[in-house]
Structure formats: C-alpha cells, structure tokens
Amino acid sequence: MMKNLSKSILILSIVSSGYAAPIPSSETTLDSSLSSFLQKPLEQRVDVLKNDKIQLDLVEKMAFDSKYHLKQRWTAFRTLASLENNHAKKLIKKAVKSNEWFLRDAAIKNAAQYYPKAALRISRSLITDPSLIVRTTAVKVIHRLKDYQSEDLLWRELDSKKNFRKGKSLWIRKHIAKALYDFGVHNKTNNKELSEERIKKLLSLMEDDEKQVQFYALKSLNSFVSSSVSDEKAPIETQVRRWQAWANQSGIY
Template sequence: MNWLLLCGFLWAGAQEDLDIAANPNVSEELRMAAFNRLVQIGATDLNVIRDTALSGEEELRKRWVSIRILGKVGGAPAREILPPLSVDPDPAIRAASLSALGDLGSSDFVDIIQVRLKDEAIIVRAAAAEALGKIKDPQAIPSLSKALQASDARYRGASLWVRRHYVDALRDIGSSDAYPALLRSLYDDDPSVVQATIVALEVIAGFDFKEGRDLEAQKEAWRRWLQSQLSE
C-alpha cells in the first residue's frame, strides 16, 4: 500500500472508517486502527455508529462493527440500544449485541444475556457465555451449569463445541460456586470439556495437580479435592 493511500485511511472520517473496519480485504492492522478511531469518535458523537447499528438496511459487517463499538464506548446510549438487538432476527447481530453487552461489564444485563444460552444459533450461545464470563457475576452460574448439561448442547449424542465455552465462562467468573458444575464436567465424555474444566479449576482454586500426574491422576486428585470442599 502506498503512502498516500495509507494517509487517506488514517484521516478518514467516521463513515469511511466504518467502511474500513468492516472490510475483510483490508489488513487487520488497518481495520483495528479504524475500529479504535471509531471508538474514540463514539465517545463524543455516536450518530453514525448508532444509525448503522439500528439500520436493517445496512451491510451486516458494518452493523456488527457498529454494535461492537457501542460496547466499547458504553454509556446510556449503548445501554439503551444493545438489549433489543439481542433478539434481532440475524444471529450475527444477536451475537454481536451480546458480546457488546459483556463489554459493558454490568450485572444489570445478566438476565438478558443468559436467556440467549438457549438460542437456536450456536454462535449466539457462545457469545452469551463469553459475555457472562466478562461480567463475572456468580448469579449466571446456574444457567451456565444447566446449559452445559442440556440436551440441545449435543447433536445425535455428540458434544457440541459450545459446551467448552460454558466451562470457560465458569472459569472467567472465578467463583467457587461453580465447583458442583465443574465436578460433573470433570468426567465429561468430551475431552475438550474435560481439559477446559481442569484449567477452570486451576484458575479458580489457584493451584494445580500437574506435578507427577497424568490426566487421569489429575482428574482423580481434583475429584477428591472438590468433594472435600463441597462437604464442608
């Protein structure tokens, strides 16, 4: 890319930056630079971002970027605009709104977010789990635990990839209230869920059982420790 074109990108206005941030053919560096400029612009003027996020006529990528920017900017407009978008007909928009609500970091939105753990679209469920992990409110633990064991988290008996996101959310919340759920998932039939469970336990408990133990021995050590914790 020549210098004049790069300068043009750097000096682009809000609409031009939105075009850049949503353009998959532009380098990640330039997309992120445009995104960050839009976050700065949004702190004082949200007109372009708000209108794009709410417009059903705009290109999907631009709406997605605008919604994520709202989550980074925060404030009253974001708190008003984002919740209704969590039930948008398009799963990509629902997922973006949930991620943005997670960026706000407020427990006020836990109820809105955890409902989407039952969304028909797997990407939306994953976004909901990630958002709950960002907010770190233990009141979300029962919903995540239930989602982890739900029949719709499997397809023809096989574990779906979203289940490890539920475990990751429990890890990020970081509360010992998750121990009953993690004790169950410690012996899950999905190896990725088991591995995520061990990592979650290490993070929450603040130590590990790795030294001198293979995976099965670690699982047994964690089982004994968890049972002792839960019996107290």
C-alpha cells in the same frame, strides 16, 4: 462530414446500449459516504453522532439493515453503543429481540463493553438462544464479568440438549467447563465447599467425550475435593481410575 456523423452515431449507440458508465444513484453515494465515515476513529464518529441527528439515523439504519455487510454493520452498531446514552441502550434492547443472530450477538458484546449490568441480564436470557454463536458469547460474558450468581445456570446448560449435536458435544461446553472451574476457584477462596451433588457431577464428567470438559472436571476434583487422590500431572486415564476408586470407597457412586 460523413465521418463525423458516423462517430456521433456510434457514440450515441454505445450510450443507448448501456456501455457508458452509470451515474451513481443518491443511495450509492450515501452508502459510500457512510462507509468513509465509519472508517474514522471511534471517538470522532461518536462526537459527530452526538451532534448530527441525520448521520445518527443513517448509522442506525446500516446497523439494522441486512443488505449491508456484517463488518459494516458491526462497526455501525459499535459506534451507536459507544454513545453510552439512553438511545444506545434502547438500540441494544432492540437488537436483543432481533430475529438475526448477528444483532443478538452484537447486543451481548457491546453491552459487556459499555453496560456490564445490562450485559449480565442479557447473557442470562440468551444463554438458551437458538444460535450456538450467541449462546457461546453469553457464556463467555458471564465468565469474563465473573457472574458467580449464574453458576447454577451454567451447570444446567452444560447438559442442555441444545449443546449437543447428534450426540456429540458442541464447543460451548468447554467454555462452560472453564467458567465453572474458575468459579470454583472463587468459591474455594470464600470457603464455599462443593456439594455432594456437584462432586457426583464432576465424577460423571471425568469420562466426557469432550476432552476439555473432562480436563476441567478432573482439575476441579483435584483442586476443590482432594489433592491427595490423584496427581493432576498423571495421565488422564490414571486420574480417572484413581477418582473412580475414591468414589467407590467414599460411597458417592
């Protein structure tokens, strides 16, 4: 009798001291259920959200709540954007205005996937974003969606102070340079010649500290200005010297 009583007291003591397994809260259970839902194929998730307002609200809460892991939030946001309806568009607009770089970045990427015209407007506005990640995404989307109207904007951002840190070029500039080269290919196809101002700019970029910027500047000069000045297979230093000599003879410098 005394042994059984002692065991009961011991068990009660353990439970009271917090060693017993905690009972999951309703919020924990809900989060677990939502995480399981987000692991389903995208098409299934979209079908559910189109007919389940409660689940829609839960997914929206996760997408915009910073307490959740970014991977979960990304999946939630992608699911919402995939609805391709007015509500999805409103959520993208909301994300664009967010104080979180993650949501602004997600807005650009998902708009590019489902709403290309809106993506271009968003990318043009966020190309000057405080976040380097967001700015780079904006450049990539402008490039991928072939937004030739943003060429002047890209030229300006190539020299933006935001895209340098302590005098050093940031990685966004190589993406801008690549986009400008590809846009130049489009211009050449449409018989649009480079202005003298742009040629001067390319000449100045020949000695850029960012090697990829330098590479695309020389590639642009060889492709769009003259193919006879220098062989683009020649060493970089040789190409630079030949173009400098050409510029002096042409009176462009």
